[in-house]
Amino acid sequence: MKIYKIKKYMKNMMVISLLLVLVSCDKWLDLEPENDLIRQEFWQTKDDVDAVLAAMYDAFRETSLESLIWGELRADMIFITGTDFADYARIARSDISPTNGAVKWSEYYFAINLANTLMEYSGDVLEKDYQFTEQLKLSYDAEAIFIRALCYFYLVRVWKDVPLILKASTSDTVNFYVPKNTEYEVLDFLINDLKYAETIAYDMQNLNYPVVFRGRANLYSIQTLLADIYLWLEQYDQCLEYCEKIIGSGFYSLLSEENWFSLYYPGNSQESIFEIQYNDGYDFEENPMYEKFLPLSGIGAVYPTNIALTMFDREDIRLCAGNPWYKYLKKSITSFINRDNSERDANFLYYRYSDILLMKSECLAETGKLKEAYQQLNEIVNRAGVGSVELTESIFQYRESLLNERAKEFAMEGKRWFDVLRFTKKDKYADKNKITSIILSKFSNPNDLERLKARIKDTMFYYLPIPQIDMDVNKALVQNPFYDR
Numbered sequence: 001m002k003i004y005k006i007k008k009y010m011k012n013m014m015v016i017s018l019l020l021v022l023v024s025c026d027k028w029l030d031l032e033p034e035n036d037l038i039r040q041e042f043w044q045t046k047d048d049v050d051a052v053l054a055a056m057y058d059a060f061r062e063t064s065l066e067s068l069i070w071g072e073l074r075a076d077m078i079f080i081t082g083t084d085f086a087d088y089a090r091i092a093r094s095d096i097s098p099t100n101g102a103v104k105w106s107e108y109y110f111a112i113n114l115a116n117t118l119m120e121y122s123g124d125v126l127e128k129d130y131q132f133t134e135q136l137k138l139s140y141d142a143e144a145i146f147i148r149a150l151c152y153f154y155l156v157r158v159w160k161d162v163p164l165i166l167k168a169s170t171s172d173t174v175n176f177y178v179p180k181n182t183e184y185e186v187l188d189f190l191i192n193d194l195k196y197a198e199t200i201a202y203d204m205q206n207l208n209y210p211v212v213f214r215g216r217a218n219l220y221s222i223q224t225l226l227a228d229i230y231l232w233l234e235q236y237d238q239c240l241e242y243c244e245k246i247i248g249s250g251f252y253s254l255l256s257e258e259n260w261f262s263l264y265y266p267g268n269s270q271e272s273i274f275e276i277q278y279n280d281g282y283d284f285e286e287n288p289m290y291e292k293f294l295p296l297s298g299i300g301a302v303y304p305t306n307i308a309l310t311m312f313d314r315e316d317i318r319l320c321a322g323n324p325w326y327k328y329l330k331k332s333i334t335s336f337i338n339r340d341n342s343e344r345d346a347n348f349l350y351y352r353y354s355d356i357l358l359m360k361s362e363c364l365a366e367t368g369k370l371k372e373a374y375q376q377l378n379e380i381v382n383r384a385g386v387g388s389v390e391l392t393e394s395i396f397q398y399r400e401s402l403l404n405e406r407a408k409e410f411a412m413e414g415k416r417w418f419d420v421l422r423f424t425k426k427d428k429y430a431d432k433n434k435i436t437s438i439i440l441s442k443f444s445n446p447n448d449l450e451r452l453k454a455r456i457k458d459t460m461f462y463y464l465p466i467p468q469i470d471m472d473v474n475k476a477l478v479q480n481p482f483y484d485r
Contacts, residue, residue, distance in 0.1 A: 043121050043122070043125055044128055045125065045128065045129045045132070046125065046132035048125065049118070049122045049125055049137075052117060052122070053118060053140055053144075056111060056114040059107075059110045059111040062288070063151065063154070064276055066154075067348070067414050068412075068414040069088060070157075070414070071414030071415050071416060073088055073091060073092050074091065074438075075416040076307045076416070076438045076441065077305055077308035077407065077412065078304060078305060078308065078412065079302070079305055080092060080302050081303070082300075085293070085302075087102035087103075088102045090102075093442055094461075096465065096483070097465065097468075098465040098466060098467060098479065103464055103465060105155055105158075105162070106467075108151040108152075111147060111148075112147075112151050113165070115148040115151075116144075116166060116167060116169075117168040123137060139200065139202050139205075141197070142197040142202070142218075142222065143217040145194060146221060146225060149190045149225060149229075150225055150350070152186055153190065153228070155186075156186050156187060157232070157418050159480070160480070161180040161181065162186060163178040163179065163180055163477070164185065164186050177474050177475065178474065178476060179476040179477065184233075190229060191226065194225060198222055198223065198226075201222055202218050202219065203219040203220070204251075205218065210272075214268045215277040220245075220249055220251065220252070220273055221273055221274035221350075224351045224355065226242045227243050228355075231422070232422055236363040236366045236367050237363070237367065240360060243359050243360040246273070247357075252271060252272075252352075252353040253353060254353055254379065256383070257385050260318075261334075264328065265330070265331045265339070265346070267346070267347040267349075270353075271353045272349065272352050273353065273355070273356070274350045274351045275347040275348060275350060275352075278346065278348075279345055280345040287328075287345055287346050287347075287348065290344035294325060296329060296338065296341060296344060297341075303325075304325060304411075304412070308324060308411060311408060315385050315386055317384055318408045318411060321334075327346075328346045328412075354409055358376075358380060360376050361376035361377040364376060365398050365399070370391070370392075370393065370395065370398060374389060377401065377405060399426075403419060403420070403423055407419070420434055420438060421435065432456075435462065436456050439452065440452060460480055460481055465482075466480060
């Protein structure tokens with residue numbers, strides 16, 4: 001099944017729309033149950049289950065632009081202009097309030113609800129359609145667990161403490177007024193859930209069909225997400241264990257310097273572990289970044305900062321011949337062929353093999369193996385065509401080198417802010433200099449600087465407020481204390 005071809009299921013989607021409307025608008029907890037109708041009229045065949053699976057991926061696809069923006073917005077590698085993204089620009093300048101229209105998490109909960117729905121109702125089909133087997137149900141459950149977990153991982157990194165919703169919002173027995181769970185409660189649940197998904201997920205299924213092998217969750221994307229969560233939690237031995245599983249699989253490798261750009265065009269390369277798919281050949285299948293954020297022609301809303309442009313050596317292939325955004329705009333950085341208007345479908349890369357190698361490098365360094373850490377780091381640096389990073393005996397210098405290399409390796413890919421925040425969190429926020437210098441660098445007015453210096457000491461400022469619209473609907477929610485003053 002091609003997960004992106006939802007038009008194929010239009011008859012089924014007339015019923016699926018009953019599910020989708022449950023989380024429409026921003027009032028994701030203001031729901032009307034339709035469970036009896038759904039169970040009686042929809043969950044009958046494998047095609048019905050496939051339609052919900054496709055809808056889940058489609059909903060997750062709609063989060064990609066948000067994920068890109070949240071991963072870059074408050075960091076130091078992009079700046080945003082224009083009226084269409086004015087709310088985001090205010091957040092970038094640390095002008096943040098719960099009523100800001102960009103402060104919303106509904107897209108993530110939309111995808112989460114479809115994942116919950118798939119897991120909760122697909123079992124109804126087992127006795128009705130012999131084509132839908134127990135093994136297939138379990139593999140779909142593993143995909144849903146991955147999508148749900150990845151959504152929650154974004155929510156935790158952006159908002160910190162969030163409601164952990166595990167039941168489909170299609171029944172009047174569901175509690176719609178759910179309080180927040182702590183970051184660590186959410187992440188602990190995700191780890192256990194993903195470990196279960198490991199045991200039921202496909203591994204080599206569709207290995208020769210890259211759109212599916214790299215575009216749908218499988219054993220290896222699940223293991224990569226586990227490694228990333230363990231890294232966030234500073235559980236380095238566990239992260240290293242999962243990195244070694246991916247490396248040991250033998251299914252992934254770094255592209256050569258000459259072929260590196262195939263990561264982005266055409267995509268689905270040997271280095272890719274999980275990337276959400278777009279196909280401009282189908283209606284409504286363009287990557288949303290091309291609409292106004294980064295159009296193929298004309299004026300967009302986002303540009304690289306001087307910091308982003310000057311951190312690279314001139315020979316570094318990751319500079320993309322002068323502008324890191326070219327990875328989304330070009331078909332080649334050697335012949336400089338542009339994408340045309342039928343190619344607004346660059347996939348969004350969530351995880352690739354270089355992620356694993358850099359995670360492994362960080363774990364080695366944080367567990368006292370600096371020499372091996374530099375060797376691993378330099379695999380990435382050497383591939384970029386810029387020599388090597390010099391070995392030092394200081395973990396602090398290594399951290400700075402790693403953070404800089406991650407900035408270049410994943411430039412404009414929605415990771416920079418999360419990296420800076422993760423490094424800031426190390427050792428219980430022992431060193432806030434990097435994140436505070438980035439935040440303060442966006443201000444020139446002395447009065448603004450002094451005001452912000454006093455506020456920035458509170459680590460909850462690094463996270464967003466709960467959207468006011470959800471505070472109004474759900475009285476069980478408690479606002480991020482930084483914004484409740």
